[in-house]
Amino acid sequence: MQTTERAQPATGSVPRPRASRRSGGRGGGGSAGLVVYALTLLVLVASGSAPSPLYPIYQEEWSLSPLALTVVFAVYVAGLLATLLTAGRLSDHVGRRPLVLAGLAVSVSAMLVFSVATGDLALVVARVLQGLAIGLATGALGAGMIDHQPASRPALAAFLNGVTPPVALTVGALTSGLLVEFGPLPERLVFLVLAAAMVACGVAVAFVPERVPRASGALRSLVPTVTVPGEARRVFVAVVGCMIASWGLGGMFLAFAGTILRTTFDVSSPALTGAAIALFTGSGALTGLAIQRVDAAKALRVGVVALVVGPIGIVAALWTASVPLFVVAAVVGGVGFGAGFQAALRLVLAEAPVDARAGVLSSVYVASYLAFGVPSVLAGVFVPVDGLDAVLSAYGAFVVLAAVVAAVLQRVARRARLAELRADAVDAEHRRRGAGARAGQA
Numbered sequence: 001m002q003t004t005e006r007a008q009p010a011t012g013s014v015p016r017p018r019a020s021r022r023s024g025g026r027g028g029g030g031s032a033g034l035v036v037y038a039l040t041l042l043v044l045v046a047s048g049s050a051p052s053p054l055y056p057i058y059q060e061e062w063s064l065s066p067l068a069l070t071v072v073f074a075v076y077v078a079g080l081l082a083t084l085l086t087a088g089r090l091s092d093h094v095g096r097r098p099l100v101l102a103g104l105a106v107s108v109s110a111m112l113v114f115s116v117a118t119g120d121l122a123l124v125v126a127r128v129l130q131g132l133a134i135g136l137a138t139g140a141l142g143a144g145m146i147d148h149q150p151a152s153r154p155a156l157a158a159f160l161n162g163v164t165p166p167v168a169l170t171v172g173a174l175t176s177g178l179l180v181e182f183g184p185l186p187e188r189l190v191f192l193v194l195a196a197a198m199v200a201c202g203v204a205v206a207f208v209p210e211r212v213p214r215a216s217g218a219l220r221s222l223v224p225t226v227t228v229p230g231e232a233r234r235v236f237v238a239v240v241g242c243m244i245a246s247w248g249l250g251g252m253f254l255a256f257a258g259t260i261l262r263t264t265f266d267v268s269s270p271a272l273t274g275a276a277i278a279l280f281t282g283s284g285a286l287t288g289l290a291i292q293r294v295d296a297a298k299a300l301r302v303g304v305v306a307l308v309v310g311p312i313g314i315v316a317a318l319w320t321a322s323v324p325l326f327v328v329a330a331v332v333g334g335v336g337f338g339a340g341f342q343a344a345l346r347l348v349l350a351e352a353p354v355d356a357r358a359g360v361l362s363s364v365y366v367a368s369y370l371a372f373g374v375p376s377v378l379a380g381v382f383v384p385v386d387g388l389d390a391v392l393s394a395y396g397a398f399v400v401l402a403a404v405v406a407a408v409l410q411r412v413a414r415r416a417r418l419a420e421l422r423a424d425a426v427d428a429e430h431r432r433r434g435a436g437a438r439a440g441q442a
Helices: 031-049 052-061 066-087 096-115 120-148 156-182 189-206 230-263 270-290 296-320 323-349 354-386 388-441
Strands: none
Touching (some): 031 096, 031 120, 031 189, 052 156, 052 230, 052 270, 066 120, 066 354, 096 189, 120 156, 120 354, 156 189, 156 270, 156 323, 230 270, 230 296, 230 323, 230 354, 230 388, 296 323, 296 388, 323 354, 323 388
């Protein structure tokens, strides 16, 4: 599917963002702001995966039931979606920096609650705060990166928006697993380190110039909504299935990697749990780096194939208890996670108006985090009843179905777009001939 502007229909690259009266088309001179926002997004998203290697420890020390862990995961997603739906467009009215700073403040509070947690209630409070913080800041950070990208590199922010989440999840899970296994204060240190990193990010963000002037409608923007402007809506519909498959598979790995290792492969090491998650998300991050100059439509096709093959391999590894197959499937699934989400995001952002960037990004993340959270929560409810292998088989089938639907919609949309281009060319030729005939008669 081609989503570039009409003047360049044959390319699959991301064009320069359209200028608007708010931004004035400014892009140069803001590379430092882009770096600060990218690093802040990395730290915040990394904090989301940091608790994963600790879940088996919490479950053993506090005698948590699978349902309790499911609730802990569910409230995180609920808090995140609540702020994405209400405050997702707010930074288009009040600026990026206030939302980012507020999100960092709430996230530091969450890290401190994690660091003193002694039971499931504290975990629930910490995860709610964490979800609220990441939902509050995500759209503003993504849009802020676009605001500050160099004019000479118009696709850089879209690339960073796509590649930063898998890199962050890799860093969070791997660092957490290593600190829990080998560091002092195993259940606290990782959260104190993250809190310190968030404070440092907040200081840096305070010095980033604001590129979005205040505009009316801030209170109205808080009405819960998912908005994708007409320019980007058709592309969004065509690729959203790939985002759902990508983040659905990501949720499966983050929620169940520790359980799979412990119950299927008899491995209970926090470091190895973090390494397993990092294998998946790291493959996604490396894939994002590899495809940054590849046509987005072609990269999306790679992602779809990997999102079909990866889950099938993971389910097969569960039923056969094969560690090598699980490792290979994790890598393949990670490729799908990275390529599927980043390519879809590039296609959508290519059509997003400048003054609706935060809203578009928030809509992307609403769809992504719904896919990340809802299937994992449902799986957590049914695992005690139906067993891990059966439930994750159904989960894998959902991911495969979403990827296949995305492939079909992408193909249909691409054909429709080509038909539009042919029709436009025919109309232009008719107008040219008509103008020539009138000129001859004159």
